[in-house]
Amino acid sequence: MKRRPTAPRRKKAPQRGGLWGATEKLSRLRKTNGLLAYCLGLYGFLYLPLAVMVAFSFNGARRNVVWTGFTFKWYASLFHNAEMARAMATTLEIAVAASVMAAAMGMLAAYAMTRHAPFRGRGLYAALLNAPLMMPEIVMGVGLLSFFSRVGLPLNFWSLACAHALIALPYTTGSIRARLLSLKDSNLEDAAMDLGATEWQAFRQITLPLARPAIISGALLAFTVSFEDFVTTFFIAGIGIVTMPIKVYSMMKFGVTPEVNALASCLLVLTIIALTINRTLVKETKS
Amino acid sequence: MADASSSTQELASKEPKPPSAGPLLEVSGIVKSFGRTKVIAGVSFHVAAGEFLTLLGPSGCGKTTTLRIIAGFEQADKGRVFLKGEDVTTRPPYLRDVHTVFQHYALFPHYNVFDNVAFGLRIQKLPKRQIKTRVTEVLDLVKLSGYEKRRTTEMSGGQMQRIALARALAGRPSLLLLDEPLGALDLKLRREMQLELKAIQRRLGIAFIYVTHDQDEAMAMSDRIVVFHHGRIEQIGTPSEVYRKPKTSFVADFMGSANILSGRLIGFKDGCVRIRLEDEVEVEFPYADPLPVAQGQALCVAIRPERISVRYEGDLPLRGSCVSLPAILADTVSLGDETQMFLAFFKNSTKTVLSATMEARHQNERRDGTPVWADIRWRDILLLEPEGE
Incomplete structure (x- = not known):
């Protein structure tokens, strides 16, 4: 009881700083302020252009300089533009076809990498599958173009979808492979076969349902990869196939119009939705 | 057996066993290497019908690999496995009348308790009604009736172990393999489960091959113990034989001190x-x-x-x-x-x-x-x- 009076004084002590405390505080302040400024600068550089773009897609004026009032008219004209609608449809169709192909092939590749008995050159096999991730897309584009023209394959919807599936394959394989590895550790397929399931039944009833979140999240990544691909598409898209990124590029030739802003904003929203679904799926697999 | 409940009697009266003279399972001359490490260096033993056999040894002695070879998950480099007199050495796991209880349970997380236990029965395409009665029986046996609709992911370790046991027993195998099934449970629960497992094994008359590194567990439960060391068998015998007449200094020191x-x-x-x-x-x-x-x-x-x-x-x-x-x-x-x-x-x-x-x-x-x-x-x-x- 007697000690009580000392307690408040002790609490106060560190606040009285004197000269030493002041300089320390200042340097700490400088440190945090410096860090804050750096972060603000970086994030500003990252996201301010996007914010400006989204904002100006609602701007009444035709030029991107002054703000004259809020409007939806660019979105309206975008959605009434038949060419634009066709480009959007083409892009979506190609992205769906490419992501389905990439997911299916990714599943097979991941299964081989994790379930097949060790074979010679398995490391090389896995590395070669991941190579498109590192390869400059120009190389892919040129290579595919000369391949298609040499072999005599027509440059059409399907050749483009296949090319996109190829670029997206490392993403689906990686996502599914991680999941299959963790499933392998838990002996679930062994347990199913132990109870009488054939390898195929174990795959259908245990592996596939449990790998589904990883397959979907891989496919979503593949979808965004295909959706936004410009370089490869630019090289090998045949005549008459115009995807969204190509369309935006051609529109840009006439300057950054509010329609381009509106279009880019739509793509941004789509990407955010896809990434959010992907995140939640990844979280689900981990739990 | 006379006072056993009807459900266990039903379970125990599996198809009439052929009056075969040989052992239920015979493992002869098994050799297995992973890469350059020899995990099993010539192992032979047999299991009689209804016997509780324990494979005992320190970790890394080859006992789990032996179990996986019996189950069919691994193929032996040399040696043969006979089940009821038939050579099953190269048979895949789904064609062996043997079920396994895994160390970490390996319950299917996307199924509830009922579906987990019913998995093997559905693969066998038993009629729905029969599946239901069988699942009810085994869940009753492991004291988990009423948990059918629960998700396995929200159950305790002890409960998951019971479900794994029920799932393995539902198919009425003649031989059950248990890979350190109590390893993840705390000591008190382990003692309880030991007694229960032993009681279930006696009631059903199913042969158990039980893998453990815990010599007390082996002493308490087994009819016979196979002591493993460095991929070889040091001694096979009843618990008291192995304890009182150890053949090697390893056995003497491992069984008690x-x-x-x-x-x-x-x-x-x-x-x-x-x-x-x-x-x-x-x-x-x-x-x-x-x-x-x-x-x-x-x-x-x-x-x-x-x-x-x-x-x-x-x-x-x-x-x-x-x-x-x-x-x-x-x-x-x-x-x-x-x-x-x-x-x-x-x-x-x-x-x-x-x-x-x-x-x-x-x-x-x-x-x-x-x-x-x-x-x-x-x-x-x-x-x-x-x-x-």
Whole structure:
């Protein structure tokens, strides 16, 4: 009881700083302020252009300089533009076809990498599958173009979808492979076969349902990869196939119009939705 | 069996077993390597119908791999596996009448309890009604009735273990393989589950092959124990055989603890052996069992700590049929009810011999360095082959 009076004084002590405390505080302040400024600068550089773009897609004026009032008219004209609608449809169709192909092939590749008995050159096999991730897309584009023209394959919807599936394959394989590895550790397929399931039944009833979140999240990544691909598409898209990124590029030739802003904003929203679904799926697999 | 409930009777009265003379399972000459490491170096044993056989050994001794070869998850490099007289060596796991309880349960997380237990029955395409009665039966057996609709991911470790057991039993295998099934449970729960598992095994009459590294568990549950060490079998026998008549110093030390001394057989006459311990102390005593080595050769001598009784100067010696050796008390450690005394028998070696006793009189500590007498009954001195390598 007697000690009580000392307690408040002790609490106060560190606040009285004197000269030493002041300089320390200042340097700490400088440190945090410096860090804050750096972060603000970086994030500003990252996201301010996007914010400006989204904002100006609602701007009444035709030029991107002054703000004259809020409007939806660019979105309206975008959605009434038949060419634009066709480009959007083409892009979506190609992205769906490419992501389905990439997911299916990714599943097979991941299964081989994790379930097949060790074979010679398995490391090389896995590395070669991941190579498109590192390869400059120009190389892919040129290579595919000369391949298609040499072999005599027509440059059409399907050749483009296949090319996109190829670029997206490392993403689906990686996502599914991680999941299959963790499933392998838990002996679930062994347990199913132990109870009488054939390898195929174990795959259908245990592996596939449990790998589904990883397959979907891989496919979503593949979808965004295909959706936004410009370089490869630019090289090998045949005549008459115009995807969204190509369309935006051609529109840009006439300057950054509010329609381009509106279009880019739509793509941004789509990407955010896809990434959010992907995140939640990844979280689900981990739990 | 007469008072067993109808459900277990139904479970136990599996298809009538053919009156085969051979064992239920026979493993012969199994060899298995992973890369360059030889995990199993020639293992053979058999399991009789309804027997509880334990594969016991320290981790990495090859017991789990042996189990996986029996289940069909791994293929042996050499050797054969016979199930009910049929060669199943190369058969895939789904064509073997054997089910496994996995160490980490391996329950299907996307199924509820009922669907987990029913999995094998649905694969067999049993009629729906029969599946329902069977699942109810086994869940009743493992005391989890009423949990059918629960998700397995929200159950405790003990409960998951019971579901894994129920799932393996639902298919009514003639042989159940259990891979350290209680390893992840805490001690108290483990003791409970040991008794329960043993009771279930007796009631159903299914043969169990049980893998564990816990010798107490093996002693408590098994009909016979197979002791593994470095991919080989050191000894096969009933728990009391393995404990009382260990064949090797590894077994002696692994089953309970033992003082392992090096010795040399220097004489054998009229049923009496003469042994030189640690090249120093000579003892002579009658020995009835066959000797592990020829005269003049080195051997191992194992004596269990609880079989050495210590007396002080002036105490009455143990009456008859024992050897008495003078020693110096090197250290005394009190572990609550048990007292451990370290005795120095030898002048040339610092090796001490441990004696463990529950006697209260040893608890009032004597000073280290006190001369004492150690009495060891003849039959408690185990003569073993010298340690390999």
